[in-house]
Structures are given as structure tokens and as C-alpha cells.
Amino acid sequence: MADTARDPPPEHTDFHELEDGExxxxxxxxxxxxxxxxxxxxxxxxxxxxxGPKQDSLFDDDPEDLFAEATEEVxxxxxxxxxxxxxxxxxxxxxxxxxxSVITPRIGHAHDDMFTRSSFDEIEEEEGGxxxxxxxxxxxxxKVGDGMNAYMAYKVTTKTSMSLFKCSxxxxxxxxxxFLGLHSKLASKYLHIGYIVPPAPEKSIxxxxxxxxxxxxxxxxxxxxxxxxxxxxxxxxxxxxPILLKDPDVLQFLESSELPRAVSTQALSSAGLLRxxxxxxxxxxxxxxxxxxxxxxxxxKQQHFENLDVQLRKLHTSVESLVCHRKELSVNTAQFAKSxxxxxxxxxxxxxxxxxxxxxxxxxxxxxLHQDQANADFYLFSELLGDYVRLITAVxxxxxxxxxxxxxxxxxxxxxxxxxxxxxxxxxxxxxDKLQQAKDEIKELEGKVQQGERDFEQISKIIRKEVSRFxxxxxxxxxxxxxxxxxxxxxTQQQLIKYWEAFLPEAKAIS
Amino acid sequence: xxxxxxxxxxxxxxxxxxxxxxxxxxxxxxLTFLIISKKxxxxxEYHVDRTYxxxxxxxxxxxxxxxxxxxxxxxxxxxxxxPQVNASAKTMKQLGILGxxxxxxxxxxxxxxxxxxxxxxxxxxxxxxxxxxxxxAPPGRQKIRKNIFNRLSQAVEEMRxxxxxxxxxxxxxERDRNLVLTSCTKTAAEKFLDMxxxxxxxxxxxxxxxxxxxxxxxxxxxxxxxxxxxxxVKLSEVFESMKKNMTSVAENNMSTLGLGLDxxxxxxxxxxxxxxxxxxxxxxLESTKRNxxxxxxxxxxxxxxxxxxxxxxFEHICRVAKQxxxxxxxxxxxxxxxxxxxxxxKQLLTAKESADQFNKHLQxxxxxx
Numbered sequence: 001m002a003d004t005a006r007d008p009p010p011e012h013t014d015f016h017e018l019e020d021g022e023x024x025x026x027x028x029x030x031x032x033x034x035x036x037x038x039x040x041x042x043x044x045x046x047x048x049x050x051x052g053p054k055q056d057s058l059f060d061d062d063p064e065d066l067f068a069e070a071t072e073e074v075x076x077x078x079x080x081x082x083x084x085x086x087x088x089x090x091x092x093x094x095x096x097x098x099x100x101s102v103i104t105p106r107i108g109h110a111h112d113d114m115f116t117r118s119s120f121d122e123i124e125e126e127e128g129g130x131x132x133x134x135x136x137x138x139x140x141x142x143k144v145g146d147g148m149n150a151y152m153a154y155k156v157t158t159k160t161s162m163s164l165f166k167c168s169x170x171x172x173x174x175x176x177x178x179f180l181g182l183h184s185k186l187a188s189k190y191l192h193i194g195y196i197v198p199p200a201p202e203k204s205i206x207x208x209x210x211x212x213x214x215x216x217x218x219x220x221x222x223x224x225x226x227x228x229x230x231x232x233x234x235x236x237x238x239x240x241x242p243i244l245l246k247d248p249d250v251l252q253f254l255e256s257s258e259l260p261r262a263v264s265t266q267a268l269s270s271a272g273l274l275r276x277x278x279x280x281x282x283x284x285x286x287x288x289x290x291x292x293x294x295x296x297x298x299x300x301k302q303q304h305f306e307n308l309d310v311q312l313r314k315l316h317t318s319v320e321s322l323v324c325h326r327k328e329l330s331v332n333t334a335q336f337a338k339s340x341x342x343x344x345x346x347x348x349x350x351x352x353x354x355x356x357x358x359x360x361x362x363x364x365x366x367x368x369l370h371q372d373q374a375n376a377d378f379y380l381f382s383e384l385l386g387d388y389v390r391l392i393t394a395v396x397x398x399x400x401x402x403x404x405x406x407x408x409x410x411x412x413x414x415x416x417x418x419x420x421x422x423x424x425x426x427x428x429x430x431x432x433d434k435l436q437q438a439k440d441e442i443k444e445l446e447g448k449v450q451q452g453e454r455d456f457e458q459i460s461k462i463i464r465k466e467v468s469r470f471x472x473x474x475x476x477x478x479x480x481x482x483x484x485x486x487x488x489x490x491x492t493q494q495q496l497i498k499y500w501e502a503f504l505p506e507a508k509a510i511s
Numbered sequence: 512x513x514x515x516x517x518x519x520x521x522x523x524x525x526x527x528x529x530x531x532x533x534x535x536x537x538x539x540x541x542l543t544f545l546i547i548s549k550k551x552x553x554x555x556e557y558h559v560d561r562t563y564x565x566x567x568x569x570x571x572x573x574x575x576x577x578x579x580x581x582x583x584x585x586x587x588x589x590x591x592x593x594p595q596v597n598a599s600a601k602t603m604k605q606l607g608i609l610g611x612x613x614x615x616x617x618x619x620x621x622x623x624x625x626x627x628x629x630x631x632x633x634x635x636x637x638x639x640x641x642x643x644x645x646x647x648a649p650p651g652r653q654k655i656r657k658n659i660f661n662r663l664s665q666a667v668e669e670m671r672x673x674x675x676x677x678x679x680x681x682x683x684x685e686r687d688r689n690l691v692l693t694s695c696t697k698t699a700a701e702k703f704l705d706m707x708x709x710x711x712x713x714x715x716x717x718x719x720x721x722x723x724x725x726x727x728x729x730x731x732x733x734x735x736x737x738x739x740x741x742x743x744v745k746l747s748e749v750f751e752s753m754k755k756n757m758t759s760v761a762e763n764n765m766s767t768l769g770l771g772l773d774x775x776x777x778x779x780x781x782x783x784x785x786x787x788x789x790x791x792x793x794x795x796l797e798s799t800k801r802n803x804x805x806x807x808x809x810x811x812x813x814x815x816x817x818x819x820x821x822x823x824x825f826e827h828i829c830r831v832a833k834q835x836x837x838x839x840x841x842x843x844x845x846x847x848x849x850x851x852x853x854x855x856x857k858q859l860l861t862a863k864e865s866a867d868q869f870n871k872h873l874q875x876x877x878x879x880x
Contacts, residue, residue: 304729311726318723322716329709336702343695348688349844355851471735478742479876486749486873493756493866500859507855510848 771850
């Protein structure tokens with residue numbers, strides 16, 4: 001096991017986190033795979049008899065299935081893939097038996113029409129009484145270890161009154177790769193069925209290296225703070241999702257004192273490469289999938305998200321520029337304060353000298369205000385916009401999955417058609433074996449086609465709900481951030497008023 | 512056409528402390544200032560148009576008053592540098608805050624120059640001042656011969672005299688103090704300008720952000736979409752307010768303390784030049800003394816005459832200089848105080864207005880469903 005002692009290999013920084021965890025450029029050999037048991041998942045979840053929804057149709061190794069390799073998720077039927085892609089025997093789909101008593105959605109049961117009733121609404125109804133009351137904070141970053149093996153451990157504190165949890169106030173220690181591992185699991189379970197899984201914060205080689213090396217300067221402190229804040233927002237977004245909140249991996253992440261090390265974040269050669277190849281394949285496929293969009297809603301929404309993406313990126317750049325100027329103003333103000341102090345010192349006229357020294361002090365205080373404002377600009381707006389840019393990427397991914405689901409369905413249909421034609425021909429030949437085989441295949445394909453249609457309808461339904469939830473959350477999110485920001489603006493002005501009112505008599509007293 | 516004004520003593524017929532430079536017209540590289548002065552007798556006013564070159568004409572006349580005893584001891588009110596289109600980096604540095612292209616501060620600076628000239632007991636008597644302020648025809652454009660007052664004519668060798676030890680403690684102290692103050696003030700003015708420039712950048716960035724937010728507004732009947740569009744519109748208004756606030760802050764800075772520091776800086780330079788002229792005279796005097804001592808009997812009398820003349824001139828200069836220094840001290844402290852008080856009052860007002868504005872926005876958001 002080569003990797004437990006070593007830290008993740010140099011990670012590239014500008015791959016935006018998409019549905020899945022990460023794409024590593026320096027993959028580890030598969031031998032590094034560690035089979036560690038997650039504390040709370042029952043062993044039977046790995047078996048193919050798992051009552052996880054049977055998404056066979058999406059994952060099986062049918063050679064004619066054009067998308068067999070194109071999925072990023074673990075297949076229950078394929079143990080090797082299990083090992084490759086997961087960081088533990090966590091099933092691709094939500095297991096039916098979570099550690100707590102909450103009902104999980106049973107999606108896509110081929111032969112079970114439970115899915116017709118386990119819609120979003122009904123899940124929420126079945127909840128009964130447990131209103132959303134949970135607050136997560138990420139705090140106390142602590143460096144563990146030395147040199148390149150060092151990492152930051154963060155304290156994750158959950159305060160809640162929900163019956164979902166064992167306690168109402170508890171904390172655990174987690175490191176960054178744990179968060180990535182959580183996201184990876186959630187993404188593999190939920191993205192392909194249409195849930196918008198909030199993306200995890202991005203990795204940063206430069207930032208982390210500085211921390212590891214022990215550079216205790218402002219920029220590495222800022223980096224840690226930025227990351228801490230991002231992790232907190234990530235968790236809050238995740239638990240705000242009513243389905244994700246109940247996921248056993250989420251609960252384990254929040255509650256369990258020991259968490260198995262997330263190794264998929266360190267990349268596995270074939271999985272990592274596989275994913276990169278898939279992404280390329282996806283890109284090509286996207287160009288060739290011409291979906292007959294019968295539902296105008298989807299077309300409109302897709303366009304909407306494209307626009308939103310573009311605009312948000314522009315706004316994000318704009319705010320980053322604002323933050324930059326604000327920091328520059330802080331520096332300039334500090335320099336002016338120094339020059340005013342020097343001027344005051346050189347001044348012979350006593351009252352003028354004092355006034356100039358006071359001026360220098362006022363300017364120093366104003367400098368601090370500028371720094372605080374720059375932080376507000378950044379942590380409130382810049383990060384909000386950045387989060388939404390990344391979130392939209394997840395949203396677009398979910399729309400893409402829908403297209404793939406449609407494609408799969410269409411492919412099954414076409415295949416069925418072909419098989420039927422072939423069977424028709426075989427009728428006239430004297431090959432009873434082959435005929436029977438053909439009939440069997442047709443039966444199987446008919447099942448697949450039905451499943452494909454159901455999957456497509458299901459994902460479409462879920463996406464509709466998710467988009468609606470996204471749009472509601474978006475308004476709440478923006479409003480709450482804007483209010484905080486305005487409060488910071490008001491406070492800055494009020495401080496300024498205090499400073500100027502204190503300085504005025506000094507200025508008047510000069511002569 | 513007025514001839515070159517003779518250096519006769521004249522009495523200024525306008526209120527020197529009420530001269531106004533009300534506007535400036537730009538025509539290519541030519542700037543024309545509109546100057547209004549109030550008549551001393553009666554209620555009339557003089558309205559004249561003067562170009563930057565006319566100001567320089569005036570300044571040259573003031574420098575050229577060689578028959579006024581001790582004129583070299585005068586601290587001449589400094590004229591702002593000429594603003595240029597596509598100015599060089601050096602010119603921009605020289606202009607400082609006046610180079611930002613804002614005409615109000617520039618007019619104010621020109622106004623201050625005229626008021627200081629008119630308030631100067633010696634300078635105001637120069638006929639050129641009266642002509643400049645009251646004549647409807649533009650003053651003459653003939654170039655006056657350059658004199659040692661012109662900074663550019665101070666040759667490099669002469670700069671070495673700057674450090675020449677003084678014979679008078681008062682002046683040595685003043686020279687030392689001036690040296691320090693000149694550099695400190697210049698630095699403070701430069702740093703202040705940097706602040707103003709960044710404030711302007713922030714205002715522009717806020718404006719961009721405000722405009723960009725409108726692109727997020729979408730038509731549609733969907734309740735959530737409408738809610739989000741409302742949020743974006745209101746946020747856009749917030750950033751518009753931020754832009755206004757920053758713009759005001761920058762303007763306040765420019766028009767009060769910025770101008771004040773700039774004027775103080777130029778004033779210190781003017782004092783520096785006066786002190787340097789005096790030092791040069793001192794060096795010259797010491798040289799004539801030596802010459803008189805060393806002179807052969809044939810030349811001795813002549814040398815003594817030269818020495819006496821130099822002594823007299825030097826005494827005049829010192830007398831005038833002392834008066835000027837005292838006056839200068841008073842004026843600059845008053846001027847700085849005024850700048851600081853105005854600056855503080857304006858920024859206080861802006862802060863109050865902005866706090867109000869942001870509070871209103873806060874209430875709007877708080878009340879939003």
C-alpha cells in the first residue's frame with residue numbers, strides 16, 4: 001500500500017470540479033487500492049442482491065451498449081469496477097437500508113412500480129414533522145504532520161434538532177480529501193439520476209504546498225481561511241438538499257469519529273484515465289446526440305442555464321477585479337498614512353503637526369476598513385458567484401445525463417427493431433435454436449426499452465424538481481448574502497462617520 | 512494692444528480676495544480661463560478671458576521686477592504646470608492631482624494663484640496684475656527675457672550652492688526645515704493621488720458590475736425567476752450607490768486635501784527657490800568680499816564698490832525674505848487647516864449620505880418576500 005503514507009500527488013489546479021470527484025494527472029497504480037470498510041455501511045450492500053435500485057440497464061456490460069464505458073459510476077454487477085471506482089464498498093445507488101430510519105427514494109426499479117409513488121413530494125410527506133433545522137460549521141484548521149505528508153484537519157460541528165441525527169450537537173475532524181471523498185460518493189450515486197449534487201471545493205497545489213511547507217504568512221493563512229469557508233458552504237449546500245441530507249454517507253461524514261481514508265481522490269490509473277477518455281467521448285457524443293426535445297421546458301431551461309453560466313462568469317470576473325482594487329486601495333491608504341505621519345513629524349507648527357499625526361491615525365483605521373470591505377467583497381460576493389458558476393456546471397451535467405438516458409433508450413429501441421426484423425427473417429429458415437434465441441433476446445430487449453423509457457421519465461421528473469428547488473434556493477442564497485453585504489457597507493460608513501467626527505475638532509483646532 | 516506693462520507701481524482696482532476663475536474652455540491644446548473680479552469701487556465686475564500663456568506672461572512680469580529692492584527674497588506664488596494632451600510621464604508627475612483631467616480643481620488652483628498674487632503687498636503693485644485682471648484685450652504676448660527666476664536656467668553647477676553653509680542661523684534652520692518639508696509634502700501628495708486613482712478605479716468597477724447584473728434579469732412569469740430578477744435589479748442599484756459613494760469620496764479628496772497638499776507642495780518648492788536665490792547671492796557676496804580683499808590697489812576701489820552693492824542687495828533680500836517667511840508660515844498653516852477642515856466635513860457628509868442610502872437598500876432587501 002503505497003499511498004497511505006504519502007499525500008496525494010501533485011494535483012492540477014484548474015480542472016473544475018464536475019459531477020465527479022477529480023481527474024488526476026498522476027494516477028497511482030491500481031495496487032494502491034485499499035479496501036477499508038466504512039464504519040456504518042452494512043456489508044450486504046455490495047452484493048448484487050442489494051436492494052439498491054437495479055440500474056442494470058444503465059450499467060451492464062452489454063457489448064452493444066455504446067455507453068458501457070461511458071458511465072462514471074460503479075456498477076453493482078461489475079466487481080472490478082467496484083474496486084476501481086469506489087473508495088470502499090459504497091454502492092452506486094442509495095442503499096435501501098440506511099443507518100437511520102429515513103426512507104430513501106427507490107428509483108428505477110425495473111419490476112417494481114414503487115418508483116411511481118416514491119416521488120419527491122411523497123418522500124417529503126413521509127418525513128413528517130422534522131423541519132429543516134441544521135447548522136454546520138467548519139472551524140479550527142489544524143496542521144497535522146510535517147513536511148509534504150502534512151495536511152490540514154478541520155473541525156466539522158453539526159448543531160441540529162432533527163431526529164435524523166443521534167445527537168443535537170457534535171463534532172468530528174475531517175481533512176480535505178474526506179470532503180472530496182464524500183462528494184465523489186454522492187456524485188456517483190445521484191448525478192446520473194438527475195440530482196444536482198453540489199460540487200466540492202477545488203484543489204490547489206500551490207495553496208496546500210505552502211501550508212505543508214510551513215509557510216506561516218498571510219497568503220497561506222488566507223488560503224486556509226478561504227478553504228475553510230468553502231468547505232462550510234459546501235456542507236451546508238449539501239445538507240440543504242432533502243435527499244442528500246439523508247444519505248448514509250453524509251450522515252457518516254458528519255457523525256462518525258473515524259472515516260475511512262478517501263483514496264479515490266488520489267486517483268487510480270485506470271479509473272482516472274477512463275474518466276478522461278470518457279470525457280472526451282462525451283464531448284463527441286454530445287455533439288452527435290440530437291435529441292428530439294418534446295418538452296419545451298427542458299429546451300428553455302437549458303438555454304437559461306447556458307446564459308446564466310456566461311453571465312455569472314462575467315460577474316465573477318468583475319467582482320474579482322473589485323476585490324483587487326479594494327486591496328490596492330488598502331495598500332495606498334496605508335502608504336499615505338505613513339507619509340502623513342512623516343509630514344506631521346517634520347512639521348514645526350504644533351497644532352498642525354498634531355492634526356497631521358491624527359490624520360495619519362485616521363487613515364490607518366480607514367485602511368483597516370478597506371481590508372474588511374475587501375474581505376466582504378470576496379467572501380460574500382466573489383465566493384457566492386464562484387459557487388454558483390460551479391453549481392451550474394453540475395446542473396448542466398445533470399441535463400447531459402438526461403440526454404444520455406434518452407439516447408440509451410433510443411438505442412435499445414433501435415436494437416429491438418433490428419432484432420425484430422432479424423427474427424422475422426429467421427421465421428422462414430429452419431433454425432429453431434436460432435429462432436428461440438432471437439425470441440429470447442427480443443423479450444429481454446423489450447424489457448430494456450421499457451426500462452429505458454421509465455428511466456428517462458424519472459430523470460426528467462427529478463430534474464424538474466431539482467431545477468425548481470435550485471431556483472428557490474438561489475433567491476434565498478443571494479438575498480441572504482446581499483443582506484450581509486449591505487450590513488457590512490452600512491457598518492463601514494458608520495465607522496467612517498465616527499472617525500471623521502473625531503477628526504474634525506482636531507482639524508479646526510489648528511489655529 | 513497693450514504694450515509690455517512698465518514696472519510702475521499701481522494700485523489694484525479689484526478685490527484681490529474675491530477673484531474667481533469660473534470656467535475653462537478647451538480648444539485642442541489651448542485652455543482659456545474665464546476670470547471674474549469685483550471692482551473695488553461700485554458694484555461692477557471685470558470679466559476677462561485668459562489663456563495659460565497669459566498666466567505665464569503675468570508670472571514673467573512678476574519675476575522681472577529687478578528694480579524692486581530685494582525682489583529675489585519674495586516667495587512667488589507658484590503657477591500650476593501646464594496641462595497637456597498626451598502629457599509625458601514627467602509632466603504628469605509634475606501636475607500631480609492637477610493632471611487628472613478634472614477641471615474644477617485646476618481652476619481652483621489657478622484662482623488661488625491669482626488671489627495670492629493680488630494679496631501680495633509687493634507683487635500686486637505690478638501693473639501687469641491690473642492689466643491681467645481688468646483689460647478686455649489679452650495682455651501682450653512678447654516674450655520677456657528669461658531671468659534667473661526661471662528654474663530651467665539654474666545650471667547644474669549652481670545646484671552645488673544649495674548646500675552652502677549659511678551665515679545666519681535663522682536662515683540655516685529655515686533651509687533645513689524647508690528641505691525636509693518639501694520632500695515629505697511631495698511624497699504625501701503623491702501617495703494621496705495614488706489613493707484617489709484607486710478610488711476612481713473602484714467606482715468604475717462598481718459601475719460595470721451594476722450594469723452586468725441587468726443581464727441576469729429574465730422575462731417570464733415564473734415566480735422564482737421573477738424573484739431572482741428582482742434581486743438582481745435591486746443589487747444593481749446597490750452597486751450603483753457604491754459607485755456614487757466612491758466617486759464622491761474621490762471628488763472630495765481631490766477638491767480639498769488633494770488640492771491643499773498640491774498647493775503646499777508647490778509652495779514649499781517656491782520657498783526653496785527663494786532660499787536658493789538668497790544662498791546664491793550669499794555665495795556671490797562672499798566671493799566679492801574675497802575679491803575686494805585680494806584686489807590690487809588699482810582695482811581695490813572698484814572691488815569695494817562691487818562688494819558694497821552686493822552687501823546692500825543681500826541685506827534687502829534677507830529683509831524681504833524674513834518677512835516672506837513669516838507671512839508664508841501663516842498662510843500655509845491657514846491654507847492647510849482650511850483644506851483639512853473642508854476635507855473632513857465633505858467626507859463626513861458623504862459618509863452620512865451613503866450610510867443612509869445603504870440602510871434604505873437594506874430595508875428593501877429585508878422586506879423582500
